[in-house]
Amino acid sequence: xxxxxVKNLGITFGGLKAVDNFSLTLEKGALYGLIGPNGAGKxxxxxxLTGVYKPTTGTFLLDGKELKGKKPAEINKAGIARxxxxxxxxxxxxxxxxxxxxxxxxxxxxxVTGIFRLPxxxxxxxxxxxxxxxxxxxFELDKNADTLASNLPYGKQRKLEIARAIATNPKLLLxxxxxxxxxxxxxxxxxxxxxxxxxxxxxxxxxxxxxxxLVSGICxxxxxxxxxxxxxxxxxxxxxxxxxxxxxxxxx
Amino acid sequence: xxxxxxxxxxxxxxxxxxxxxxNLITYVMVIxxxxxxxxxxxxxxxxxxxxxxxxxxxxxxxxAVSLNLVVGVLGELSLGHAGFMCVGxxxxxxxxxxxxxxxxxxxxxxxxxxxxAAVCASVAGILIGIPVLRLKGDYxxxxxxxxxxxxxxxxxxxYIGKDGEGFHIALDSTNLNMATDGQIILxxxxxxxxxxxDSSFVVGFILIMITLFIVTxxxxxxxxRAIMSIRDNRxxxxxxxxxxxxxxxxxxxxxxxxxxxxGVLYSHNISTLTATTSNFGYNMSILVLVYVxxxxxxxxxxxxxxxxxxxxxxELLRGFSEYRMLxxxxxxxxxxxxxxxxxxxxLKEKVSVKFSSKMKKTAKEVN
Numbered sequence: 335x336x337x338x339x340v341k342n343l344g345i346t347f348g349g350l351k352a353v354d355n356f357s358l359t360l361e362k363g364a365l366y367g368l369i370g371p372n373g374a375g376k377x378x379x380x381x382x383l384t385g386v387y388k389p390t391t392g393t394f395l396l397d398g399k400e401l402k403g404k405k406p407a408e409i410n411k412a413g414i415a416r417x418x419x420x421x422x423x424x425x426x427x428x429x430x431x432x433x434x435x436x437x438x439x440x441x442x443x444x445x446v447t448g449i450f451r452l453p454x455x456x457x458x459x460x461x462x463x464x465x466x467x468x469x470x471x472x473f474e475l476d477k478n479a480d481t482l483a484s485n486l487p488y489g490k491q492r493k494l495e496i497a498r499a500i501a502t503n504p505k506l507l508l509x510x511x512x513x514x515x516x517x518x519x520x521x522x523x524x525x526x527x528x529x530x531x532x533x534x535x536x537x538x539x540x541x542x543x544x545x546x547x548l549v550s551g552i553c554x555x556x557x558x559x560x561x562x563x564x565x566x567x568x569x570x571x572x573x574x575x576x577x578x579x580x581x582x583x584x585x586x
Numbered sequence: 587x588x589x590x591x592x593x594x595x596x597x598x599x600x601x602x603x604x605x606x607x608x609n610l611i612t613y614v615m616v617i618x619x620x621x622x623x624x625x626x627x628x629x630x631x632x633x634x635x636x637x638x639x640x641x642x643x644x645x646x647x648x649x650a651v652s653l654n655l656v657v658g659v660l661g662e663l664s665l666g667h668a669g670f671m672c673v674g675x676x677x678x679x680x681x682x683x684x685x686x687x688x689x690x691x692x693x694x695x696x697x698x699x700x701x702x703a704a705v706c707a708s709v710a711g712i713l714i715g716i717p718v719l720r721l722k723g724d725y726x727x728x729x730x731x732x733x734x735x736x737x738x739x740x741x742x743x744x745y746i747g748k749d750g751e752g753f754h755i756a757l758d759s760t761n762l763n764m765a766t767d768g769q770i771i772l773x774x775x776x777x778x779x780x781x782x783x784d785s786s787f788v789v790g791f792i793l794i795m796i797t798l799f800i801v802t803x804x805x806x807x808x809x810x811r812a813i814m815s816i817r818d819n820r821x822x823x824x825x826x827x828x829x830x831x832x833x834x835x836x837x838x839x840x841x842x843x844x845x846x847x848x849g850v851l852y853s854h855n856i857s858t859l860t861a862t863t864s865n866f867g868y869n870m871s872i873l874v875l876v877y878v879x880x881x882x883x884x885x886x887x888x889x890x891x892x893x894x895x896x897x898x899x900x901e902l903l904r905g906f907s908e909y910r911m912l913x914x915x916x917x918x919x920x921x922x923x924x925x926x927x928x929x930x931x932x933l934k935e936k937v938s939v940k941f942s943s944k945m946k947k948t949a950k951e952v953n
Contacts, residue, residue: 384825410827422822424815426884435815438808439827445836448807449800455807462808480604502826 335398337362337538338506342392343382352378353562356392360506360538365529367553367570368542371582374559376542377419380508384416385409396506411439415504417495419511419542425484429475432483432494433466436501441465466501472531473497489520493527500535507531509541513548525551550574558582609802612887616798619894620791627787635901641855643897644790645848648797650877650893651886652844655801657875658884659810660837661817663727665871666714666734667845672866673710674703674846675853676741676772679781682854683771684748686782696784700793700850707846708839710737715838719831734871738861746772777860778853785855793851794890797844801886804840813837814884880921892921 338360385406393402470476473493558565678699689695749768815823881888
């Protein structure tokens with residue numbers, strides 16, 4: 335069974351069809367790309383899949399479980415985690431605490447335990463610290479663990495967002511323009527990191543990206559969106575040669 | 587103890603975490619000030635007028651810390667905090683007057699009054715929380731403001747008496763239909779009279795310590811991180827599986843319960859409890875908000891300091907008679923400017939850096 339099944343997903347904003355009839359099937363372990371010109375509806379697809387918007391039509395299933403209409407927090411608990419195009423970190427928390435918020439539903443103790451400092455508080459906090467640092471190490475952020483998230487340089491902030499998303503132990507990871515604002519070297523590093531986390535954490539990755547070197551470098555298959563509808567779909571190198579796709583990007 | 591692993595964050599447990607250190611400083615500060623004032627007061631070195639300030643200052647501190655939980659930690663503006671204090675004050679006083687003859691042990695009655703007030707205020711917190719948590723920012727502020735006024739109006743209109751048959755509740759004293767042996771406890775605008783004067787500086791101090799313990803530990807825990815993540819970025823918090831409604835409601839409830847306790851402290855320090863604009867109304871809510879904002883959002887120690895200074899100031903300025911509030915206002919403005927001025931902020935950073943490096947040095951020497 336496919337991990338993610340999106341069936342005819344669509345949403346209308348006051349008569350405007352932002353996304354229309356979007357379908358997608360992702361097998362477990364896939365690294366899939368979603369590309370398209372600005373305003374094509376890529377981020378809207380992510381917002382639909384994470385419950386930020388409620389779809390007007392269609393539905394989607396993760397591991398055979400229907401998630402349409404669920405709240406963002408429930409969808410995350412079901413196994414979909416995401417990053418944001420415009421970085422959304424917890425700015426006044428430390429880098430370590432950002433990841434620990436991600437671990438919120440993975441390692442638990444009650445509020446009362448926290449207030450009265452019962453033994454399981456110290457045990458769980460220690461486990462959380464270890465797990466969070468282990469994750470930060472993957473993204474080479476462990477040296478910055480005590481820094482405030484807002485004080486991190488841009489590239490590291492993007493990495494921290496990914497680390498925080500992975501901390502929620504997802505099955506499916508949605509990355510919204512992870513390479514935005516990165517130089518070619520950083521992008522290359524990021525590509526290795528994405529591949530590494532997919533294998534290491536047993537993830538399926540859906541990525542929105544404008545950087546074609548990243549898309550052709552790591553995505554096995556892609557979907558091209560234009561004006562909210564699917565323009566082309568298939569093997570990355572084939573789709574990128576498609577004249578329709580070239581036209582959508584470069585104009586006639 | 588100079589092996590390499592000492593530097594890695596994993597084994598950092600040996601040295602104190604910054605959060606723990608900051609909290610410790612706050613505790614020590616409160617304890618030292620309490621000890622000094624208590625000694626002064628016991629040895630008769632404190633003027634009567636100043637002595638009378640001690641309990642109200644404790645009340646303001648507790649109010650400020652509990653409001654900081656909502657405004658500074660959760661990041662929601664609430665203008666009805668005095669309403670929760672009002673609920674607690676009336677519930678506590680009502681209980682104390684009712685059971686004064688039954689429960690003779692003062693400490694037991696007073697403790698029970700605190701518990702009952704906390705429960706009543708937290709119920710009020712949940713009741714106001716459920717409908718308003720859909721609201722954000724200004725809208726939430728307006729609704730909480732209305733809530734505070736509603737509570738004040740209700741207790742001013744309510745008559746409750748007790749006789750052999752049980753409780754009588756009415757909106758008018760003539761409609762109470764009391765038996766002749768009955769006693770009217772809550773008399774509408776005349777409030778509750780004869781509350782036993784159980785509050786003292788020591789009780790206030792204990793309550794501050796309990797409040798500090800609850801609030802600082804809450805902030806530095808899994809729940810606290812979730813709450814602060816909601817403040818910093820609601821959408822991102824939801825995206826990592828934080829249940830926003832649950833935590834908002836929790837903060838409202840805890841904060842209301844603490845404010846209710848502050849109300850008990852207040853009402854057991856005065857002989858006649860009435861609800862007016864200045865104690866449970868809009869003015870009080872705003873005053874507490876001023877303490878919180880001036881002390882720094884999310885900064886518990888700041889709330890304590892600013893509540894102490896700003897509460898005591900008008901009283902200490904009595905010598906200036908009619909210019910009192912004018913000077914108060916000027917000091918308020920100057921404090922606000924200085925506290926957020928570049929020079930002072932830099933100075934604060936410098937001091938804290940120096941202080942933490944000193945702490946590290948001593949910690950190393952100890953090792």
